[in-house]
Amino acid sequence: MKYTQGNYRIVKKENLAKNCYDFTIACPEIAEIAQAGQFAHVKINGFSLRRPISICEVDKENGTIRIVFEIRGEGTKALADCNENTLIDIIAPLGNGFTLLDSSKKAIVIGGGIGVPPMVEVAKHYRKNATAIIGFRSANAVILNEDFDSLGANVMLCTDDGTMGQKGYVTTALATRLEQETADIIYACGPHLMLKGIIELANKYNIRCEVSLEERMGCGVGACLVCACKTVKDGKEYFAHVCKDGPVFDSKEVIL
């Protein structure tokens, strides 16, 4: 793992949906090595703990990364108040990203709500060979669907209340998709219940699956052991650490 800490400029700020923000940050040395699925540990003035936010997109040419986050509490609220040209202190890139296969393989990327952002960089790798199944509560929470569209991915948009795209959960959409055609790999990030359903389907169709998990963090780099999550390795249960062993895990290893 190679990471850096520094103060980096927010070069673009956008409000994607109610309480959801999109920052593009100039940080060439991070962009240089960042991979899909890794995260940034963001310091927010006035708070003792940093906030982990997934890297949504990496632009190596322009030396920028993009993070998309939702206001969930006091910290993310203060982060949302940061404006273009302010410097933010981040440690990145952290954790293990998704395993990317040859881009000619068929991939399904699935995101639920604020689990959608890390899927953009994955879809960018597979482009037209990617199916993006993204789910939200309602039309007003939909984010990033156009990003997947412009990458050439086949987008299946779902909302719980049917106000946009198809009505229902991403797991239903995935089941339909898998009845039609198999895939080489599935990537997913979102609530535990959603991940559970996806893992069941991946097992049923015997498709490799990687999921990204969340846990509260201290150091973000693997030193403090606070971000424990239960996993199985060699048939034995053990506490892995989301920040260093994850956030991406093989679905066969996780216990949800």
Added chain:
Amino acid sequence: MANLSVNFAGVTFKNPIVPASGAFGFGREYEELYPLSTLGGISTKGTTLEPRNGNPAPRIAETPSGMLNSVGLQNPGIDSFLEHEVPYLATKDTRIIANIAGSTIEDCVETARRIEGSAVDMIELNISCPNVKEGGVAFGVNCNSAQTITEAVRNVTTKPLMVKLSPNVTSITDIAKAVEAGGADAVSLINTLLGMKIDINTRRPILRNNVGGLSGPAVFPVAVRMVWQVANSVSIPVCGMGGVSTWKDAVEMMLAGASLVQIGAALFDTPFAPMKIIDGLNQYLDDNKIENINDIIGKVQPW
């Protein structure tokens, strides 16, 4: 540049700044940012005889100016520590302080015994972890048991022995005197203060363990007070910690009587904290025309 080196319980540290046990793992992760050789020493993650899984997550909660943790001594066990971590740290030109704990006196004794003959420079016996059911703080809140366990470990090791004290006691000076009588070469304090945080919407504690150890700037004044009291009641050296996040805090801690200073929670917010503190100490000494850092230890002038 001033002389930052201190002699602590017979061990020479090139500077008094040491990342605290539990916040720095075994050093590997932070070596991505700076060479470990710049540190006075490293107090390694609390290690027990057998490997431990620790407590279920969430294991951390944010509090005003601090944090609560309930890791519960997750560690790979002493044999793995000696096989994989010590040889690595031994190449880093810094002092290795092995922080150890156990559920029983026998466990602590056996753990210390296995360290004998390794490259470890000093043992820090943790009798103050608030996050484990057995052992841990149980030894550290009673003078008799604190003295007994210190004596037992003292008997099996020739390494300098530092005992880490709990602030969750009525009289920390009594405990400090007891471990001094038990043969400790030094004391370190403070471990975390027992605390709790409740989510008012779910009405559940944030920590799965319900309670956890408070550290960070919130505990700093408590730590300074305790270091000062202990430094004035024992004749063995004191290693101070608890909420140190800037060089000014480190100076304060040393004026109160600490000859080594450990940095814990500050690392999460500022991974470069130890480097910044070492630079700041140098500057402070130069600005005040003090040539030797030992000249500030315990030099507070109380009213």
